[in-house]
Amino acid sequence: MGKHLTIHARLLKGCNADCSYCSSWEEDPAVRITAEDFHKALSFVMEEIVPLMGCGGPSSTVSLQYIGGEVLLVPADDLREIVYGARDVLQQHFGTVIDGAQSNLVGSERRIMELDTLFGGRLGTSVDGRGIQRTVAGSPAAYKKIFDRSREALARRRGRKPGAIFVVDRAGLENLGHEMEQADQRGHSLVLRPVFLGGRDVDSATVPELVEAFGTAFDGWAMQSTVAVEPFMHLLNKRLFASTVVGGVCPFQRDCAQVSIDIEPDGTLYTCLDMADSKQVPFGNALKGEFDREAWEALVARRDNIDPRCARCPYFDACQGGCMSEAVHHTGSIYGRSDLCAVWTDLFGRIDRLLETHGRQAVKEWLQSCHR
Template identity: 25%
Template structure:
């Protein structure tokens, strides 16, 4: 679960001063924007907060390895609430709650309520959908505003595809969870997320049809990253480039699929074909940091490189963590800027202007090395 959301809403932002919450660190926090500017780094915008490593499933492709006996425990609520307030006070505009399974956290609604009160522009939830009840759906509707997004994973349009990676019965339970949300009017806030794999890529047109029938807002897909549990699995694999080409052919020739895609779909390979623009910026780390349930801050959702992480965030606070991260992430930015020129495989590649070596976080996630092309290189070249 790692795609980025971006929403706008009509709620005026409340920008509490850091001194209200952290009077002893006021100077430190006021210095942070200047420090970021000096280092050429972006101000953090979206925080992904993993509130638990526990999960009711044990999916084959789980990149955080959630649901295993040794998974990280729930993030204690006082620490989570402090982070939610502190990130808003720092000027963070959106927060994404993830896990493990978010709904296993005993205080998940309290955390969302707190985010709502902190006036984030956007709040997103990532869930496998199974644990939604009528009661929790109604409670969620009470918090509803145009900036809320509820992302539910569906790894296929059929039980056979979804359950292959998520376990028997998971598909029907996820559909039941989605119905709980649509029944209370939250369909326009629901996004279905599919992890693109060899066995399910060609179900994307059917998934769009299913999503339309369910009354949800969008279907977003993202290619499998071979890290976490996915690196150990042999029965799942990323799609072949030829599968993407078949999908693009179908998009060109299948009118209902094209209409639904234009209304609801986002798939990177399709977007590359439809909008082949030059890449505007290098990596968005620092803009989109990730905080694990044990208080380790990473530059982005996929780049869990120890050398670029900051620990003990719950003890020291976010401001101190970002300050500690600045020199580390500044050196990451230098690597990101020069990466495509340093990668031998990218020299003379016609895709270089648009791709620039792909996503550095994905490169680290899939190869454990920042200085490699990301794992979608062959697809990118085929689509290009």
């Protein structure tokens, strides 16, 4: 025992915004899990599945991430009951329990402050300062007004600067540079994420477009920025400090099924939130007390079932073959190769040239200066 575990807890699919690239969209978004049912589901996972994963124990950490939909749509009293009860359940199995939430921050100032207090500032959000795809009641201006008000309140009252995700679809390509600049000026971390194919059709950028956009963004960030930007930070660290053959962070991890689990509002279990949105390989239902061990073991087998092209790649240790969900979309197989391979390969080439130009020690010192 001892491996760390990440749990994605989707309490509901409903949202108070309407983003054109939302991967969690569903026809019936109003259903949400009760506190009693969530604790029942979490207890089932802890008792029946986590021991098989090899996680847990006094030296291990569990990270519970509340996702949506939008967590602000859960009534405050219900959310507190869910969070406090979940902490009690998890503390029986792990030495360290960390929880946090992802929110669009579309809510009253009072509710935002309550959410910040509940999670001790462990909030993440998403940004799109110039786009028109994030709306409230069809209005991108209304979305920006509420979001900016919430973010300003967190900075003014709590000194918080929540890290943010920027979804890169075709329309977002032209705004990527702006979001990089804003993150640097505001001092918050940023995750750049190619749009995910989930619950409905999205307008994805092509792989060549992403290669160019991510490459340009990396060149503008490296040795210049003061904030952490992913996936650049992780990939650069892996090239500098490559330590293990197996392991990493999403989406560069091939042992996902042994260190990650997603619980849906109806109790259905998936490896992660991305696979849940696409309904890829469910392996049980925690509310019904069902666990499909055969399906789960097929997911675990991805650790050793490696695409031959990945096995020969000099960057395999850092990339780990990419995201399993993306591989399913691209190849139909959980053992396939992600179609974003060209994006990551291009970044690795830039990383290696960066190390040659500046030297490993200078790059290490710059990385340590970045605010996380």
